[in-house]
Amino acid sequence: MGLLHFKLHSAIINIYIFGSGKRFTVDSATILKLYAAANAVFSHTKYVSAVVKLNLIDAYVLPIMTYALETVSLTHGQYDELSVCWINSFRQIFNTHKWESVKIIQYYCGSLEFTQLCDLCRLRFLFHGAI
Numbered sequence: 001m002g003l004l005h006f007k008l009h010s011a012i013i014n015i016y017i018f019g020s021g022k023r024f025t026v027d028s029a030t031i032l033k034l035y036a037a038a039n040a041v042f043s044h045t046k047y048v049s050a051v052v053k054l055n056l057i058d059a060y061v062l063p064i065m066t067y068a069l070e071t072v073s074l075t076h077g078q079y080d081e082l083s084v085c086w087i088n089s090f091r092q093i094f095n096t097h098k099w100e101s102v103k104i105i106q107y108y109c110g111s112l113e114f115t116q117l118c119d120l121c122r123l124r125f126l127f128h129g130a131i
Contacts, residue, residue: 031081031082031085033064034061034064034065034082034085035085035088037060037061037064038057038061038085038088038089038092040060041053041056041057041060041061042092050093050094051109053093054090054093054109054111057089057093058111061085061089062086062117065082065085065086065114066117066118066121069118069121069122070121070122070124070125071125074118079114079115079118082114083113083114083115086113086114086117087102087114090102090105090106090109090111
């Protein structure tokens with residue numbers, strides 16, 4: 001059988017599925033759009049508290065990061081690419097360095113790690129589909 005090439009392209013995210021949906025790739029344009037969305041939030045919130053910045057990142061950047069992730073399986077490398085974007089937003093908000101962990105910051109802010117957020121999205125998707 002030939003390869004099925006499917007390309008979903010929107011203004012927000014590019015999803016490429018090749019070989020009958022066996023492989024999912026996140027291209028570099030998607031990562032750049034995530035950073036652009038985060039930078040747009042940061043550029044308009046220069047003198048705003050960290051809590052407000054975090055809520056704006058949750059409202060605007062996180063939906064872009066988790067778009068359609070309930071329906072596909074990602075490799076560990078792809079999780080890492082998206083997780084770095086999530087961690088870097090915390091680093092930008094709280095002015096931490098790359099060698100400093102943000103897990104304790106995420107804990108006290110009540111936020112989850114990116115892989116846990118993806119798992120939560122999948123569970124919500126399954127429970128809403130079962131109802």
